Amino acid sequence: MVVAVSDAPSTFLAELSWLAESPADLSPYLLDWLCDQGSLTRRLQAIDLDSFTVEVVAEAWQPLDAESASYMATAAEQQVWVRDVYLHLFGQPWVQARTLVPASTLAGPGQHLQRLGDKPLGAALFRHGQPDRTPLQLGRAKATEQGEDWLWGRRSTFFLQQHPLVVMEFFLPPLLEHLQ
Ligand SMILES: C=C(O[C@@H]1C=C(C(=O)O)C=C[C@H]1O)C(=O)O
Numbered sequence: 001m002v003v004a005v006s007d008a009p010s011t012f013l014a015e016l017s018w019l020a021e022s023p024a025d026l027s028p029y030l031l032d033w034l035c036d037q038g039s040l041t042r043r044l045q046a047i048d049l050d051s052f053t054v055e056v057v058a059e060a061w062q063p064l065d066a067e068s069a070s071y072m073a074t075a076a077e078q079q080v081w082v083r084d085v086y087l088h089l090f091g092q093p094w095v096q097a098r099t100l101v102p103a104s105t106l107a108g109p110g111q112h113l114q115r116l117g118d119k120p121l122g123a124a125l126f127r128h129g130q131p132d133r134t135p136l137q138l139g140r141a142k143a144t145e146q147g148e149d150w151l152w153g154r155r156s157t158f159f160l161q162q163h164p165l166v167v168m169e170f171f172l173p174p175l176l177e178h179l180q
Helices: 028-034 040-047 066-072 103-107 111-115 121-125 173-179
Strands: 002-005 014-019 053-063 079-089 092-102 137-142 150-160 163-171
Touching (some): 002 066, 014 066, 040 092, 040 121, 066 150, 092 173, 103 111, 103 163, 111 121, 137 163
Antiparallel strands (some): 002 014, 053 079, 079 092, 092 163, 150 163
């Protein structure tokens, strides 16, 4: 059951919708990846450390959309730092990810998050072990506004000393092929 549909206009991750619970018909292999609370960066690096790269597509201040504001239980009238990336393995994009960082998080313990460049966010978040994070919520999206295929993904709020940031990760066909 869809519980939330994003109203954010976007060419990177379009038509986002979030589910109340995991669908019963997903393959156990996909569910294992979707529901894994550990670092996705590390899981990909464990497959092939040498070819793992982060491609930063965009990083900019953007107005927080109403649906994300509701998910974060925060005011919609604020700018957040948005980081859009692809995580590549074997020269192909495996994960398409968007991170939303409120200004208050960047002003506090997340100062370094604006200067990550092509270093993976996961390495920073998981540096001291398992970080505080909310349970994963599964969702669907299209890779672009023109995209035809639906992707599976998830989102979760991480906390850096009680300061939130939201990470959304969608799984691209090369990752799904690896599962088979
Ligand atoms: C949150 C993690 O970091 C990954 C790295 C990202 C980045 O560099 O922007 C974005 C999403 C994640 O898949 C993780 O490894 O679990």
